[in-house]
Amino acid sequence: MPGFEFAIDRGGTFTDVFARCPGGKIRVMKLLSEDPAHYVDAPREGIRRIMEEELGQKFPIEEPLDPTGISWIRMGTTVATNALLERCGERCALVITRGFRDLLHIGNQARPSIFDLAIQMPEKLYEVVVEVDERVVLHQDSCQLHNSKKxxxxxxxTGEQLEVWQSVNLADLEGKLQGLLTAGIKSLAVVLIHSYIWAKHEEEIEKLALRLGFSHVSLSSRVAPMVRVVPRGFTACADAYLSPCIQSYLQGFRSGFKNDLKLVQVLFMQSDGGLTPxxxxxxxxxxxxxxxxGVVGLARTAYGLDGQKPVIGFDMGGTSTDVSRYAGEYEHVFEATTAGVPIQAPQLDINTVAAGGGSILFYRNGIFLVGPESAGAFPGPICYKKGGPLTVTDANLCLGRLLPNYFPKIFGKSEDEPLGKKEVIEAFETMAQRVNQYPESRKPGSNPLTVEDVAMGFIQVANEAMCRPIRALTQVRTFSNFTTSVFLFFDFEGIVRF
Incomplete structure (x- = not known):
């Protein structure tokens, strides 16, 4: 008889656990992704609770879980997505061929908003640039610059002959890398101009960095072995910025099981929709x-319910909202920009915006702002009663779109209280006072904005942010108007109004 089979979606706010038990019984469980007062890791806790209930056996929460009886675990996670959106990845440095220190800052000079008079450059993922003396060029018999015989x-x-004009000066580089370690930077992105065709210089730098004590080194020749150095460099930086977060999470997940899950098949969903060890x-x-x-689930469940009409997937979570389109086959892209960072890797064509149920509400200089910061699972929105900030979920609760009586009493520090509508109303009253004090918040002679007006204002801002990717995948590409398509609403903490 097969053992337990677990499919898990570990989001920024909630974790959903789907389990097929040995007898064929299906179990579903939902947990906060972060709840340090009650458990360390949500996916592991979901597995523990389901196995405990189904087997009638006690598995102490403070002890590593025995994975005996688990056939496989498959997981998708937004750890990397949210780290990129919120810019909370690992501190990293860029090591690049001398003379090209500003290459990634210049980028490809693309201007998404060509008429914008106040262009804001995306925040760089790397903190420091280290230039390294090295150079490799293609051999040309007609070149008179150097005597290739020497x-x-x-x-x-590719079989091409190359001339090594200058080897890596490892002695000089070692001192610079030591300085990075002293500054607390332990992740490197190594981007050498012609490493796509000959990677030995990057590998020498990697060997030196690991010997000195760097925890992670991303080589552009390994992450994105391609000619174009700018997208290759951006991809290597993204890998150096995100991989330590991924590895830290995986280590924490593994450590919650006996033998670090070595005897269990554990697969993770990649951006291209495939699974990897x-x-x-x-x-x-x-x-x-x-x-x-979510896209794979959309294709398997929603497509074909209404003939062969394309399906628009709308996945609103606690931290971000993801929109996709499926018309009979998966749509892949091989270079995409997420949160202002171009990444050269196979990906499903998904548009992501930093607006979700947990997105924090701000009022700055007379402007209503939603996100990109998220309250996450802990402390969560104000209505969780754990000291969190105002969020989109709170706005929906204030407007009566969420009814506390229909939610379990799992909130508050002791997790036995209902949603805190009173706390939300009080917070919006304070926010309304701030808004009405701003001289240009309303027309002369008009009534002050009410609590409901302020809450609806934030909802409209959030809705507009979440509608943009829908237009980008439909009207902008001249596909049929999305009103003729089927909408699939995935799990979300807020209510969206179109």
């Missing part, structure tokens, strides 16, 4: 891990 000749991965799960391929699982 240069070291090597063969690239836990050991090969890296940051540059994990950006759309969670949303990709």
């Amino acid at each position: 240069l070291k000749m090597v063969t690239g991965v 836990m050991e090969k799960f890296i940051g540059s391929r994990a950006v759309l891990s969670g949303p990709a699982g």
Whole structure:
């Protein structure tokens, strides 16, 4: 008889656990992704509770869980997605060929908003740039710049002959890397100009960095072996920024089981919709891990219910909203920009915006702002009664779109209280006072904005942010108007109004 089979979606706010038990029984469980007062890791806790209830056997929460009886675990996670959206990844540095320190800052000079008079550059993922003396060029008999007879000749991965004009100055580089470690930076992105064809110089730098004590090194020749150095560099930086977060999470997940799950098949969803072993799960391929699982589920469940009409997937979570389109086959892209960062890797075509049920509400300089910061699962929205900020979920509760009587009493520090509508109303009253004090918040002679007006204002801002990717996948691409398509609403904490 097969053992337990677990499929898990670990989101930024909630974790959903689907289990097929040995007898064929289906179990579903929903947990807060972060609840440090009650458990360390939500997926592991969901597995523990289901096995405990189904087997009638006690599994102490403080002890590593015995994985005997588990056939496989498959998981999609938004750990990388949210780290990129909220810019809370690992501190990292860029090591690049001398003379190209500003290459990724300049980028490809694309201007998404060509008429914008106040262009804001996306925040760089790396903190420091280290230039390294090295140079490799293609061998040309007609070149008069150097006498190739005196240069070291090597063969690239394509069979081309290369001239090593300058080897890596490892002695000089070692001192610079030591300085990075002293500053607390332990992750590196190594981007050498011609490493796509000959990667030895990058590998030498990796060997040196690991010997010095760096926890992670991303080589552009390994992460994205391609000619174009700018997208290759961006992808390597994204990997160096996100992979330590992924590895830290995986280590925490493994440590909650006996033998670190070595005898259990554990697969993670990648951005392209495929599964990969836990050991090969890296940051540059994990950006759309969670949303990709939603697209696969959309294709398997919703498509074909209304003839062959294309289906629009709308996945609103606690931290972000993901929109996708399925018309009979998966739509892949091989270079996409997520949160202002171009990444060169196979991905399902998913548009992500930093607006969800847990997005924090701000009022700055007379403007209503939603996100990109999220309250997450802990402390969560104000209505969770754990000291969190105002969020989109609170706005929906204030407007009566969420009814506390229909929610379990699992809130508050002791997790035995209902949703805190009183606390939400009080917070919006304070917010309304701030809004009405602003001189240009309303027209002369008009009535002050009410609590409901303020809450609805934030909802409208959030709705507009979440509608943009729908237009981008439908009207902008001249597909049929999305009103003729089937909408599938996935799990979400807020209510969306179109």
